[in-house]
Amino acid sequence: MKRRELLQHLAVAIPAITLPRLAQAAGGPGQEAMAAGPFSPSWASLTAYRTPDWFRNAKFGIWAHWGPQCEPEYGDWYAREMYIEGSAAYKHHLRKYGHPSESGFKEVIRQWRAERWDPDALVGLYKQAGAKYFVALANHHDNFDLYDSKYQPGWNATKLGPKKDLIGGWSKAARRHGLRFGVSVHASHAWSWYEVARRADQGGPMAGIPYDGGLTQADGKGTWWEGLDPQALYAQNHPLGERSADNGAIHQQWDWGNGAAVPSQAYCEKFHDRTIDLINSYDPDLVYFDDTALPLWPASEVGLRIAAHMYNRSVARKGAVEAVINGKILDAVQRKTMVWDIERGQSNQIEALPWQTCTCIGNWHYDRPLYDRKGYKSAQTVVQTLIDVVSKNGNLLLSVPVRGDGTIDEQERAIVEEIGRWMAVNGEGIFDSRPWTVFGEGPVMATAAPISAQGFNEGRNQPFTSADIRYTVKGNVVYAFVMGWPADGKVVLKSMGSASAHLKQRVARVELVGRGDPLPFRQTAEGLHLTLPADAPALSYAVALKVS
Incomplete structure (x- = not known):
């Protein structure tokens, strides 16, 4: 009816x-x-x-x-x-x-x-x-x-x-x-x-x-x-x-x-x-x-x-x-x-109005069998979801299941603490940011599963790799999040080529957030070509590049 x-x-x-x-x-x-x-x-x-x-x-x-x-x-x-x-x-x-x-x-x-x-x-x-x-x-x-x-x-x-x-x-x-x-x-x-x-x-x-x-x-x-x-x-x-x-x-x-x-x-x-x-x-x-x-x-x-x-x-x-x-x-x-x-899902576009994804690292109510089989989402999954959501004008609300006695278990605590370590380095590209003119590029973007009912497309996409990029912007700075550390250390940001409609001016400087030193780059019509440092950071499943 x-x-x-x-x-x-x-x-x-x-x-x-x-x-x-x-x-x-x-x-x-x-x-x-x-x-x-x-x-x-x-x-x-x-x-x-x-x-x-x-x-x-x-x-x-x-x-x-x-x-x-x-x-x-x-x-x-x-x-x-x-x-x-x-x-x-x-x-x-x-x-x-x-x-x-x-x-x-x-x-x-x-x-x-x-x-x-x-x-x-x-x-x-x-x-x-x-x-x-x-x-x-x-x-x-x-x-x-x-x-x-x-x-x-x-x-x-x-x-x-x-x-x-x-x-x-x-x-x-x-x-x-x-x-x-x-x-x-x-x-x-x-x-x-x-x-x-x-x-x-x-x-x-x-x-x-x-x-x-x-x-x-x-x-x-x-x-x-x-x-x-x-x-x-x-x-x-x-x-x-x-x-x-x-x-x-x-x-x-x-x-x-x-x-x-x-x-x-x-x-x-x-x-x-x-x-x-x-x-x-x-x-x-x-x-x-x-x-x-x-x-x-x-x-x-x-x-x-x-x-x-x-x-x-x-x-x-x-x-x-x-x-x-x-x-x-x-x-x-x-x-x-x-x-x-x-x-438990995400949009696959920049939404004109702010929105929110709600999800949980486990089941909504505490589930001892899930804990026993170590079935929680990893910190990597949470961080990559957060980046993806923020790039599309959204927020992430994450549930951490609480036991009946009012505590969280040691597996949950480890996940929360790892999220904190990643945020301490890369959070400047997350907080107070806005979507750029395009939210990203890469294979996950091209094959994203549609939303069903309340959402529920979580986990139906292929895993992120270093070929997947997500963007945010604050003022004149664009943050490019690389969803993995490439084995050869090479990154190409296709949306930042000199012929791209998304850039108002040429790139002047690129640095790895948390390091501060400028990275070598080459801007061509096809993209912004970067070489990452030889030593990957500790949590390299998502790294932020600061592009000025």
Whole structure:
């Protein structure tokens, strides 16, 4: 069902959740009022947005995608997969916690302690790696808030599990270290994502016994969760989606089409209030939404109201829009209203508007089996991805998985430290840079895989070699990144030939960043011919040439 058809369906076929009119949405029917200012909750109004320079200059951020789903240390989407009979997560859950009719995800939350969490030390490490902004998970599809949440009072990290204000701790650490601070918000999808928690085993000794997704507050009498309403967490007091029995259907329903159960107005307004409360309480510079466009769009317009509030609040407090909102799968108009995020993928052109790639060195939630088989991305892969993204007007937001106890492992630390060593030498060609007239040259550019859905073309291209070049520019200096050290020490920058349309004047000087001495070169119509020093630098998988 297309978006316009879905909106018509909502307004006509399901009048009980008729969407609020835009003219009435300034305060909204929720309890949290929208800040007054130049932006109103419409796509047309939000197109006045301009990406702030701090984000354009930052280029590199690190993300703690960390919550109770990291406690089992068994990978992504654990709180959903544990309710899918026969899945690896379901089998792991039986071994570690018991049957999901007796020990559901609420019991996982209860066992999560975060007892070794030191946000100041971790953010300090990330700053040394070159990160200019830090993003912390505020909630995931599991619907558990990781802050002192006014509208999720029982199911938040100050009341259950760690009993700590995690967003508060991350925020203070980021600001102590001079980094911009962001939060990621994913909870809009709990409505359909948790539908599996209402199932029961189809076979075996527990066949037919419902999992805990349908429990109510009344069922808690005499239990550890007495007084808490499981439906505030699982959000399952609604009809199932048309394709709920199909475990993969949710991926086609991310924009609330293709048979998804449509969220109620009460659910949407609660999400709105939770998010406004988060913004007002912790003042993030960036909010990352894991949604098509904005949260709950087009089933509800609360996402438009949240965006207008954040921009207006920034204008009121700082005199200009210093805020950044990330959204996914944006059309041409929507890309003017926020910063487009491409998940685990890259564009293959210089984008006219700033954008961001988000990726992870492992799986989004900590995965002990991945650690055991040494499956993380290398520092080389991260650095080369960063260069490629920056050359096309983008930023890289890198997740470093955090263990349930709040630490990162030694393999991750080694990767982060190596990124820092590379940045210390070559960062001048990354930070505060802009795209040149062409982003690069070489075989990877010519054969790049297309983006699919949210992105997901990562790892589908051939590896970079010394034949691949990426460019950035600052003032009159162009930085040419060579993605490997050539065996013969020879480099040809084809885009910098004397006949090139990309050069305004002839090249006067070339040096290897970090060395300072001029390199011999010869500029012909075909390219700029260079001879590199005999001794390669320590991290020679990507070296920066400074061309004046």
